[in-house]
Amino acid sequence: MHTFDLSMEHITKIEGNASVKLKVENNKVKDVKFATEEYKRFFTEALKDKPLAAIPAHLSRICGTCSNSHIMCAIEACENVLGIKATEQTKLMRNLMMHGLMIRDHALHLYLFAMPDIFGKDAFLEFDESDPIQHKLLHDGFDVKSAGNFLATLIAGRSVHATLPTIGGFLKFPEPASVNEAIERLKNVRPAVLRLIEIFKNAPFHFDRQTKYMALVPEKTYGYINGVLETSAGEKYEEKDFRSHLEKTVIPYSQAIGYKYEGEGYMVGALARLNLAKDKLHTKTKKSATEVLKLFPSTDIFYNNLAQAIEILHSVDESIDLLSQNTFKPEEIIKAEPKNDIVGVGVVEAPRGTLYHKIIMGKNGKAESGEVIVPTGQNQVNIERDIGVLVQNLLNKPEYADNLEEDKRAVEFEIEKLIRAYDPCMSCAAHFLVVDWNMK
Amino acid sequence: MENKIKIGWFSYSCCEDNTVIMTEVMNDHWQEWKKIFDFRHVRVLKKNNIFDEFDIAFIEGAIASEKQEKEIQDIRSRSKKLVAIGSCACVGLPAGQRNIFDEEQNKHISFLVAKFGAATKVKKLSDVVKVDVEISGCPMNPDDFLNKVNTLVAELRPS
Numbered sequence: 001m002h003t004f005d006l007s008m009e010h011i012t013k014i015e016g017n018a019s020v021k022l023k024v025e026n027n028k029v030k031d032v033k034f035a036t037e038e039y040k041r042f043f044t045e046a047l048k049d050k051p052l053a054a055i056p057a058h059l060s061r062i063c064g065t066c067s068n069s070h071i072m073c074a075i076e077a078c079e080n081v082l083g084i085k086a087t088e089q090t091k092l093m094r095n096l097m098m099h100g101l102m103i104r105d106h107a108l109h110l111y112l113f114a115m116p117d118i119f120g121k122d123a124f125l126e127f128d129e130s131d132p133i134q135h136k137l138l139h140d141g142f143d144v145k146s147a148g149n150f151l152a153t154l155i156a157g158r159s160v161h162a163t164l165p166t167i168g169g170f171l172k173f174p175e176p177a178s179v180n181e182a183i184e185r186l187k188n189v190r191p192a193v194l195r196l197i198e199i200f201k202n203a204p205f206h207f208d209r210q211t212k213y214m215a216l217v218p219e220k221t222y223g224y225i226n227g228v229l230e231t232s233a234g235e236k237y238e239e240k241d242f243r244s245h246l247e248k249t250v251i252p253y254s255q256a257i258g259y260k261y262e263g264e265g266y267m268v269g270a271l272a273r274l275n276l277a278k279d280k281l282h283t284k285t286k287k288s289a290t291e292v293l294k295l296f297p298s299t300d301i302f303y304n305n306l307a308q309a310i311e312i313l314h315s316v317d318e319s320i321d322l323l324s325q326n327t328f329k330p331e332e333i334i335k336a337e338p339k340n341d342i343v344g345v346g347v348v349e350a351p352r353g354t355l356y357h358k359i360i361m362g363k364n365g366k367a368e369s370g371e372v373i374v375p376t377g378q379n380q381v382n383i384e385r386d387i388g389v390l391v392q393n394l395l396n397k398p399e400y401a402d403n404l405e406e407d408k409r410a411v412e413f414e415i416e417k418l419i420r421a422y423d424p425c426m427s428c429a430a431h432f433l434v435v436d437w438n439m440k
Numbered sequence: 441m442e443n444k445i446k447i448g449w450f451s452y453s454c455c456e457d458n459t460v461i462m463t464e465v466m467n468d469h470w471q472e473w474k475k476i477f478d479f480r481h482v483r484v485l486k487k488n489n490i491f492d493e494f495d496i497a498f499i500e501g502a503i504a505s506e507k508q509e510k511e512i513q514d515i516r517s518r519s520k521k522l523v524a525i526g527s528c529a530c531v532g533l534p535a536g537q538r539n540i541f542d543e544e545q546n547k548h549i550s551f552l553v554a555k556f557g558a559a560t561k562v563k564k565l566s567d568v569v570k571v572d573v574e575i576s577g578c579p580m581n582p583d584d585f586l587n588k589v590n591t592l593v594a595e596l597r598p599s
Contacts, residue, residue: 012487016456039453039504039558045545046537061534064457064579108463112485123486125474138470146467159464160457160579416487427455 001027002395002404008412009037011419013113015065016426020415022391027401029392034384034419036376036429047370052078052338052359053167055367059357060161062372063428065108067161068101068152069350070357070372072225076346077357078167080240082336089331090169091225096322097156097165098224098348099315103148104159105351106270106308109423110196111141114305117417118203137199140192144312147185151319154178168334176327183323186316193313194288200306201292205417207301207390211382212261213272216349222273222280222314224349230276231261232297239347242356246373249381258380259373265381268353269423270307271298281310282317289313301386302421308351338365350375352423374428383422390418444478445596448494450515451484452501452508453535453562454528457579459484459500465582476593494519495596496589502528502535503563516569521592524565525585527578534578536562 006022017038023031043062050058056074060067072094079086086094112124119134121127124141127134149159154174156162164171174182216239218227229237229245237245249258260266275297278286286293289310295303339361346357353375362368391411394400400407451459463484466473481489497519503509516522528535538549539561553560565571573592575585 010483012483012489013485015484017451039508039556040549040552041453041535042538042541042545042549045541045548046534048545058534061455061457061578064455064460067455067457104464108460112463116486122488123479125470125479125485142467142470145464149464149467158579160460 002400002407004404004408006408006412008415011416013116013416013420014424014426015063016424016429018419018424018426020387020419022387022411022415024391024395027395029388029395032384032388032391034380034387036380036426038426038429044370044372047359047367049362049364049366051366052081055359055370056165056167057161059372062374063425064160065105066350066352066355066374066425066428068097068156068159068165069224069348069355071162071165072098073346073348073350073355073357074359075165075167076225076348077344077359078346079344080346081342081344081359081361082167082338084168084334084336087169087331087334089326089328092322092326093155093170093328094165094225095223096319097152097162099319099322100148100150100152100155100159102224102315102351103312103319104145104152105148106312107141107145107148109351109420110200110305110308110312111137111145113423114420115141115199117205117420118199136195140189140195144189144192144196147189147316150185151182154182166333168336169331171333173328173330179323179328183320186320186323190313190316193309193316197289197292197306197309197313200309201295203302203305205302205421207386207418207421208299209301209386209389210299212264212266213275213297214261214266214268214354214378215272215276216347216354217273217277218280220280221318222277222282223318229347229354231266232272232275240345242345242347242373243358243371246378257377259378260381265385266378267301267382268375268378269304270311270351271301271304272353273349274307274310281314282321284317285310285314301418304421304423308423340365352376352425352428353378374425376424376426376429379422379424380429383419383424386418387415390414443597445476445495445593446478446480446493447482448480448491448497448515448519449482449484450497450499452499452512452529453504454501454526456484456500458526461579461582461585462498465586469586476597492518496521496523496592498523498525499565500525500529502532503559503565503568504535505558507557509559509563509568512565512568520596521572522569523573523575523588523592524571525575526580527576529565530574530576532562532564532567536564538562
């Protein structure tokens with residue numbers, strides 16, 4: 001029978017800084033604390049009195065890797081304030097920007113963070129180049145990441161803190177030669193993405209549990225910008241009504257805020273999206289991934305990795321079509337005068353799940369206040385609960401009874417793998433906020 | 441290459457955009473970097489990190505607490521070269537935007553600053569330790585990063 005405290009100060013191979021504290025008494029998990037260790041940077045407080053034009057770039061700085069989804073979400077919120085309707089070309093370019101983000105960000109997570117666990121390596125760069133499979137995967141990983149980076153840079157100017165998307169349109173438009181290069185790069189990495197799907201389909205890690213899933217589900221094609229908020233229980237909400245169904249939960253020991261839905265934890269992210277909208281994937285994606293798609297809907301959190309791999313394939317297939325079937329012409333930015341006392345809401349699917357921005361305008365044509373809800377804040381309640389169940393399941397096994405130090409190391413490794421499967425972003429989670437609760 | 445250059449990569453109060461840029465620059469340079477760099481302490485890449493001594497310590501982010509300040513001083517003492525990367529490390533912003541909040545804004549945040557042991561003011565890296573090289577930008581410019589890394593490599597391991 002084990003009794004121990006486990007303190008993991010720095011979870012590695014994730015975005016940002018998170019910690020876990022675990023208390024076990026007589027083989028029973030007594031307490032789990034999953035906390036964000038990032039210091040608050042108060043982005044929503046700093047948003048006050050900013051002109052709308054400055055808000056997308058400001059909120060982008062909440063997070064590096066998710067920055068382009070923050071820009072997209074803030075632009076949507078600001079355009080809803082201004083009553084601007086984007087042109088068809090702008091919508092197309094925004095979709096491409098989000099596809100570039102998904103390819104780059106998911107590839108970073110899958111190859112550099114999650115895949116070393118499958119191959120018993122500490123780091124992706126430690127893969128053995130003399131082993132044909134590992135050699136191939138090393139090249140695949142950087143090639144896929146590079147293709148996503150190229151697409152994001154082509155459309156948005158940069159893959160991190162994009163410079164070209166703005167309220168009312170884009171500041172620059174892609175040249176045909178670069179569009180052709182992007183198409184070629186995406187076509188070239190498609191076989192690598194199929195290999196990636198196989199790796200995560202066959203990965204030996206599983207953790208099943210029941211929870212609700214929530215995502216922005218588009219009417220037609222699988223995407224990340226438009227749609228209706230849906231849950232796995234069949235509820236549907238309009239974007240503007242988001243605040244009526246998310247319940248803020250104070251986590252006193254964490255620098256982040258958690259969220260619940262109907263009093264329970266829920267999950268957002270690639271697994272939620274695929275569970276709710278796999279039928280809307282690109283035709284080629286569905287054809288190439290027919291067998292693996294039968295695994296969804298799934299309650300296995302480790303299939304969040306697999307869902308991300310499938311999303312990379314969809315974004316590759318969709319981007320090839322969008323780039324091949326369209327030409328890009330310079331367009332004027334749509335402008336409108338700021339209005340007073342109006343609320344604008346933006347909702348997009350960021351790589352790690354549903355992202356909400358709300359901008360409340362004051363009387364001087366500037367923002368009075370705002371609210372940002374990030375995916376990791378929403379997943380935090382589930383992550384903590386799942387760690388407790390995972391560890392209890394391990395301790396119930398007869399092999400976890402003899403060697404305390406060895407078992408603690410094994411528990412630590414299993415916890416890290418589980419957290420990585422959620423792909424949390426702690427930089428996002430600790431960004432704000434205007435606080436309406438009293439912790440004294 | 442024998443005697444690889446020991447790299448430490450540390451993130452403090454920021455959005456970690458420079459870490460993402462580094463992993464993107466790696467797309468085209470990983471084979472060369474594997475030969476010349478010992479990624480000794482890079483939490484975003486590995487679990488088994490060694491905190492002993494570094495030829496180059498890269499630090500992104502502003503310094504938001506006394507605890508972080510002490511850690512930075514420790515890293516400095518173990519590093520031949522210390523490089524500040526990105527705007528938050530070089531100028532303290534935007535991570536330190538609360539430094540210029542007005543009285544009303546400070547009322548909203550002050551108990552949270554105190555509760556989590558954050559410093560009254562957020563500092564840039566050079567407020568705390570000697571910085572050898574600065575790579576500014578939000579995020580840092582990839583070409584500037586590569587040029588300065590190559591200069592440091594030539595200085596540390598002259599061919």
